Amino acid sequence: MKSDPGFYDYWPYKDRPKIQWPDGKRMAFWVAPNIEFYELNPPANPHRQAWPRPLPDIGGYGIRDYGNRVGHVRQMELLDKYGIRGSISLSTALCQHHPEIIEMCKERNWEFFSHGIYNTRYTYGMSEVQERAMIKDSMETIYQATGQKCAGYLAPALSHSENTLDLFAEVGTELFGDEAGFYTCDLFHDDQPTPIHTRSGKRFISIPYSLEMNDTIAYVVNKVEPRRYGQMLKDNFDRLYAEGEQSGTIMCIPTHNYQVSCPHRLKAFEEALEYITSHDDIWVATGREIAQYYMQNYYDSSLASIAAVNGGKR
Template sequence: MKEGAADPEIYEFNPYRNRPKITWPDGKTCAVWVAPNLEYYEIDPPLHPQRKAWAKPHPDVVGYAHRDHSNRVSHWRMAEVMSKYGFAGSVSLSVALCQHHPEVVADGVARGWEFFSHGIYNTRYCYDMDEAQERAIIEDSIKTVEEATGQKIRGWLAPALTHTPRTLDLIAEYGLDYTCDLYHDDQIQRVITKSGNLVSIPYSLEVNDHYGFFVYNMSPREYADTLIRQYERLASEGEASGTVMCIPLHAYLIGQPHRIGPFEEALRYIANDGRAWIARAGDIVDAYKGQIK
């Protein structure tokens, strides 16, 4: 960022109306992708001066065990519902999961899911990291995910949504071509970086199940209704130019027995509507780049 600049110069200002028209395959109006966060939390992580990993003193057995429900039980419940309605996940992966619980990662691979990096652990933060430390995380992510899945990661969601001023430049330098860390738009947009060809794909805090249940205190039925209302608006606006809807999930939340039923109904609604292009993040990025130069 230039000293005294009016904005951070991460992306150009691009008003929603009068943009170049985006089209999705088969005349679909809204590209819908599901982003399961497959995460690993340490029960007793190293302390960070700017942020506590757990609200309670370490080791936080309750916090750890609650989230471990994802990898023991609720991943399978969530994934089976997604597969039932043709939603292939684009996984925001704590890459340490490849070593801790490889069975979960292998299940995603078998389902044809795409993987991108969410850092190593979701209890390690990027605040105050120097460049060498941040490069090490990116390099570890690329190597570990490729060894575990056969895929070279294309995308990035910063661990626990923590960044440094150089994060976007570094992931572009390493050849990644999309970031989920900008929540500023309902269409794919270019990102300004020193090198590479980075775009931002719409991720969401507003319809993220973490925000829905922990911040907005929604019931399962209210959350499912929110997904449908989000989809309906974006599918309608997408008739003019294709929009993108992301459904970010955490299995230990959405995969609980009392929540999975309404969520399944929302996926059924979207899948049966006829306007949704149900795709993976990389497929959506490729379609965008194929028409917007």
């Protein structure tokens, strides 16, 4: 029986090779809007129900539809105000259902990365062949709709399998070559990028995507109030910013347009963004930019450091 997932090696935070972001910045900061499509009556999955109430769950569907009708525009205008380009965790079915949203994001040069096809269709129970096809479909759809070579992956509704990372690395390389700087957001285990094992030996990393700062986790799971969520974002920033003086850290805010963009929640989010972006020595970037910079500048030294910690083995 496995004692850990096996995707990465033990690598203590202390004494890692120092990271310095572009222009000497001490922190990389990115916002990952989840722009998703939920089906009212999706195919049944025996491993997980799509909705908490019997179908049709009009309430659950309606608030998510609100995100694509109202919340997205509201959040987009706020990110524009603070000079933040979103890195979209995209349900790629949105390219067919709401191409107007895709166009608005393209106009702003936002990044698109894959969050599966529908957020009501899970990886649970898929064969490796089925999961490969789903990943390939999502990456090809992003390329056809945006011209971007998809570099990042977050499993739909966080429904990760043992094969997900291997398949994304393999399919991504088959479609786009090695230059994309492939990364996952699915592991939640660090505040800096981490090299990831793949069965193919493809260069692949994890970059921090925080569940703790995720608005859905905050509002739905932990049931915090908006003002408390805003303070959490500031507190999280302060700690990572202080540590970034020694070696570059990453802060991600994952958002959902039907959560943070509700009118009573937006002010707290805006105050946090204003506070964070008021600091000059942070790099406001996209997930792809962070992954590519790390790959080009720190991937090899990180592998050497990991090997040294683990007795020459990785």
